[in-house]
Amino acid sequence: MTFLIQQTLLFAIPLMIVALAGVFSERSGIINLALEGIMIMGAFIGVLSVRLLQSVPAFQEAAQQLAQFNAGKTESASGWLTLQGMEILCMLIAAAAGAIFSLLLSYASINLKADQTIGGTALNLLAPAISLFLIRIIVNQNTMGMEGGAGGASWFLIRKTFFGYSAGESAGFLGNTFLDKTYLATYLTIILFVVMSILLYKTRFGLRIRSCGENPQAAASLGISVYKMRYAGVTISGALAGMGGFVYALTTQGCTTNGDVAGFGFLALAVMIFGNWKPLNIALGALLFGLFKCIAASYSTLDINGDGRFLLTEIGVSSYVYRLLPYVITLIVLALTSKSSRAPKAEGIPYDKGMR
Amino acid sequence: MNKSPLMQRDGTKKLIASLLSILIGLFFGSILVLIVGLTTSNIGAKGAWDGIRLIFIGLFSKSRDASGNLVFGMNTTNIGNMLFRATPLIMTGLSVAVSQKTGLFNIGAPGQYLMGTMASLMISLSIPSSSVPPFVIWLLAFLGGCLAGAIWGAIPGILKAFLNINEVIACIMTNWISANLVTWFFDIAKFSTMTGSFYCQTKWKIADGSFKNMVENTKSGYVYKTSWNNVATPKLGLDKLFPDSQVNAGILIAIVIAIVIYIIINKTTFGFQLKACGSNRHAARYAGIKDRANIIYSMSIAGALSAAGASLYYLSGNTEFSWNTYQSLPAIGFNGIPVALLAVNNPIGVIFSGTFMAMLNIIGTQLTKFTAYNEYITDVIIAVIVYLSAFSLVIRSLIAGRKKNTSVANDANADKTPAKPEDTGKSGADAEQEAAPPTDAGTEKGGAQA
Numbered sequence: 001m002t003f004l005i006q007q008t009l010l011f012a013i014p015l016m017i018v019a020l021a022g023v024f025s026e027r028s029g030i031i032n033l034a035l036e037g038i039m040i041m042g043a044f045i046g047v048l049s050v051r052l053l054q055s056v057p058a059f060q061e062a063a064q065q066l067a068q069f070n071a072g073k074t075e076s077a078s079g080w081l082t083l084q085g086m087e088i089l090c091m092l093i094a095a096a097a098g099a100i101f102s103l104l105l106s107y108a109s110i111n112l113k114a115d116q117t118i119g120g121t122a123l124n125l126l127a128p129a130i131s132l133f134l135i136r137i138i139v140n141q142n143t144m145g146m147e148g149g150a151g152g153a154s155w156f157l158i159r160k161t162f163f164g165y166s167a168g169e170s171a172g173f174l175g176n177t178f179l180d181k182t183y184l185a186t187y188l189t190i191i192l193f194v195v196m197s198i199l200l201y202k203t204r205f206g207l208r209i210r211s212c213g214e215n216p217q218a219a220a221s222l223g224i225s226v227y228k229m230r231y232a233g234v235t236i237s238g239a240l241a242g243m244g245g246f247v248y249a250l251t252t253q254g255c256t257t258n259g260d261v262a263g264f265g266f267l268a269l270a271v272m273i274f275g276n277w278k279p280l281n282i283a284l285g286a287l288l289f290g291l292f293k294c295i296a297a298s299y300s301t302l303d304i305n306g307d308g309r310f311l312l313t314e315i316g317v318s319s320y321v322y323r324l325l326p327y328v329i330t331l332i333v334l335a336l337t338s339k340s341s342r343a344p345k346a347e348g349i350p351y352d353k354g355m356r
Numbered sequence: 357m358n359k360s361p362l363m364q365r366d367g368t369k370k371l372i373a374s375l376l377s378i379l380i381g382l383f384f385g386s387i388l389v390l391i392v393g394l395t396t397s398n399i400g401a402k403g404a405w406d407g408i409r410l411i412f413i414g415l416f417s418k419s420r421d422a423s424g425n426l427v428f429g430m431n432t433t434n435i436g437n438m439l440f441r442a443t444p445l446i447m448t449g450l451s452v453a454v455s456q457k458t459g460l461f462n463i464g465a466p467g468q469y470l471m472g473t474m475a476s477l478m479i480s481l482s483i484p485s486s487s488v489p490p491f492v493i494w495l496l497a498f499l500g501g502c503l504a505g506a507i508w509g510a511i512p513g514i515l516k517a518f519l520n521i522n523e524v525i526a527c528i529m530t531n532w533i534s535a536n537l538v539t540w541f542f543d544i545a546k547f548s549t550m551t552g553s554f555y556c557q558t559k560w561k562i563a564d565g566s567f568k569n570m571v572e573n574t575k576s577g578y579v580y581k582t583s584w585n586n587v588a589t590p591k592l593g594l595d596k597l598f599p600d601s602q603v604n605a606g607i608l609i610a611i612v613i614a615i616v617i618y619i620i621i622n623k624t625t626f627g628f629q630l631k632a633c634g635s636n637r638h639a640a641r642y643a644g645i646k647d648r649a650n651i652i653y654s655m656s657i658a659g660a661l662s663a664a665g666a667s668l669y670y671l672s673g674n675t676e677f678s679w680n681t682y683q684s685l686p687a688i689g690f691n692g693i694p695v696a697l698l699a700v701n702n703p704i705g706v707i708f709s710g711t712f713m714a715m716l717n718i719i720g721t722q723l724t725k726f727t728a729y730n731e732y733i734t735d736v737i738i739a740v741i742v743y744l745s746a747f748s749l750v751i752r753s754l755i756a757g758r759k760k761n762t763s764v765a766n767d768a769n770a771d772k773t774p775a776k777p778e779d780t781g782k783s784g785a786d787a788e789q790e791a792a793p794p795t796d797a798g799t800e801k802g803g804a805q806a
Contacts, residue, residue: 031524033524112746113747114746114747118461122739122746125690126736126739129733129735129739133732260684263684266532323682327533327536328533334521334526
């Protein structure tokens with residue numbers, strides 16, 4: 001059960017934050033098909049910054065100290081806090097990279113009134129191309145990890161031993177599930193999700209963004225700058241998606257990147273539609289789709305209630321079914337709700353001041 | 357329209373816009389190569405210069421001579437391979453172009469391509485060539501692939517027509533569904549379940565009747581080549597023309613299909629109906645055109661074309677399909693989008709833009725072969741071209757609109773000069789306002805003719 005919850009969270013959290021990224025952009029009136037591309041960019045820049053920061057002496061010492069602690073050579077685990085700080089720094093860098101990359105989309109679709117779908121597709125093509133081109137130049141192979149082959153887990157994974165539990169000791173169900181072998185990034189992302197949802201739905205700024213996605217001409221008549229609000233929406237979207245990309249690379253890929261996030265950006269798009277553009281539904285949708293991903297990834301070794309039997313294998317449903325289900329469900333949800341969809345009214349339509 | 361000078365024709369402007377975006381894309385790639393070259397110690401200025409030369413004329417690169425300089429010249433192998441790789445790109449480009457004519461953005465080409473791949477490979481491998489002539493198997497596999505693609509393309513079409521679901525979202529979902537389906541089917545499907553036990557008696561006995569290549573150890577994860585079953589696209593002497601290359605008759609088939617699509621779109625009632633639905637679905641319905649049916653037809657044709665590209669590529673006999681596709685979609689499908697955009701959705705133009713994209717592909721392999729750079733630089737160039745074409749339409753209409761606007765306004769002013777002097781200022785402004793609607797109509801007309 002612990003394993004199931006942890007794995008589901010690992011997959012669900014990046015989905016959740018990237019789906020919210022999609023909401024920010026679409027609420028401001030710009031269709032963001034580029035989520036996948038921005039995630040790839042965030043993952044690449046994030047992992048690259050980890051690589052570069054690795055050579056900073058302070059972080060290196062912290063990592064050595066932590067390695068000694070994990071090997072049982074020292075009592076103090078003080079190094080882990082420094083490394084968590086490094087993780088946060090890299091998350092911010094990835095977010096900045098995503099925000100800058102998304103400017104390409106906002107410039108094309110806001111200033112030049114270009115086709116947003118094609119613009120998004122261009123970014124989706126550009127991100128893997130640039131990151132793979134550079135990855136190959138930097139490490140001469142298609143996957144870039146941390147310097148010296150260090151695993152992301154050995155640097156950034158939080159263990160119960162940091163909090164005074166001994167290796168064999170149980171930290172209780174909650175401790176085992178939410179404290180041991182977790183990433184700080186997961187919890188930060190959840191907090192960020194809540195904060196950004198409140199920002200979008202409970203503040204004046206959020207209302208302004210949303211008004212630009214529903215009726216930009218009316219918003220403009222009230223003195224709101226549609227251009228600025230749409231730029232804000234897409235840039236926030238880019239930052240969240242970039243960070244989500246790095247969180248994905250860190251937590252599920254062991255801090256490696258290969259110019260690909262295995263369709264997570266598109267899956268996040270599906271989560272967004274499944275959640276009908278509402279944060280709470282998106283969170284639930286992300287958990288559901290995360291569960292499917294988790295089942296598909298580790299389905300033959302998943303022991304849900306701890307009785308030594310692999311229930312899912314005994315049911316005999318192929319793992320491909322679990323991989324398929326999110327997309328099929330999204331299509332069905334789309335078909336059922338097409339009449340009552342809460343999609344922003346003005347999404348995909350370039351803002352034209354003179355239009356009524 | 358026909359009397360207008362060459363430079364002001366609509367087609368000329370489109371061609372110039374496309375060539376311009378190609379040039380900007382190539383320059384962007386060169387700049388990236390230069391920056392990376394100068395900042396990376398093991399490449400340097402000479403390596404960067406080699407890289408830039410390859411980006412522009414890599415098709416004609418041959419080898420490095422004894423002193424390490426690049427040798428350029430006629431390279432028939434490269435040209436043959438370019439034509440071979442252009443085949444599926446032309447088909448996916450046609451697919452995107454046809455759907456664009458009906459106002460639909462077919463981002464589902466990768467999924468349709470995969471479905472076509474699966475159907476073609478399964479049919480061509482499971483009918484024993486000992487009892488059925490290979491040519492018949494080839495035809496069945498090709499048509500089967502097209503059918504699979506047509507069915508797969510129809511799904512977003514139906515969702516769009518009846519439930520008004522955005523085809524882009526539906527296509528993205530069906531893409532990933534097909535990526536998983538294809539992996540799943542190749543994972544579990546066996547010859548024996550499809551054709552019965554007689555299959556094991558044919559001359560190439562396969563371990564467990566699976567489509568997965570278990571015979572060659574280095575090919576794990578791949579499906580057997582169709583040439584294992586003696587099925588291969590005929591070469592028609594093209595291999596003599598371009599020795600040591602993979603070229604075959606597929607490119608000729610693709611060109612013929614492109615011409616047929618051009619005729620259907622531009623010279624038939626059916627094509628006119630498709631375009632009418634694309635220009636204005638509601639007006640088309642008002643005029644008695646079955647808009648829903650046309651949307652579904654358009655997506656089915658698009659699906660069939662993508663799948664036909666896959667069939668032509670994998671039935672060539674010397675290409676292998678890696679069946680574990682569930683985490684990524686085939687790039688050829690997505691590259692149909694730039695092919696169609698560059699050709700401004702003109703089926704004849706697609707032949708050239710598809711060939712150009714294939715040339716970029718070859719350049720990529722040459723870069724990997726001869727320099728410290730790698731093939732992904734050409735993907736960067738492609739992405740830049742797509743990005744530019746996202747707003748090239750806007751820029752083009754701006755240029756066209758301004759020119760016509762001024763000329764019409766001048767004419768109007770010229771007509772009104774004999775009027776009272778105090779009125780001229782006002783009438784000039786009026787004339788400009790009046791001139792605006794005809795300009796719009798003109799650009800719309802141009803768009804519809806495209």
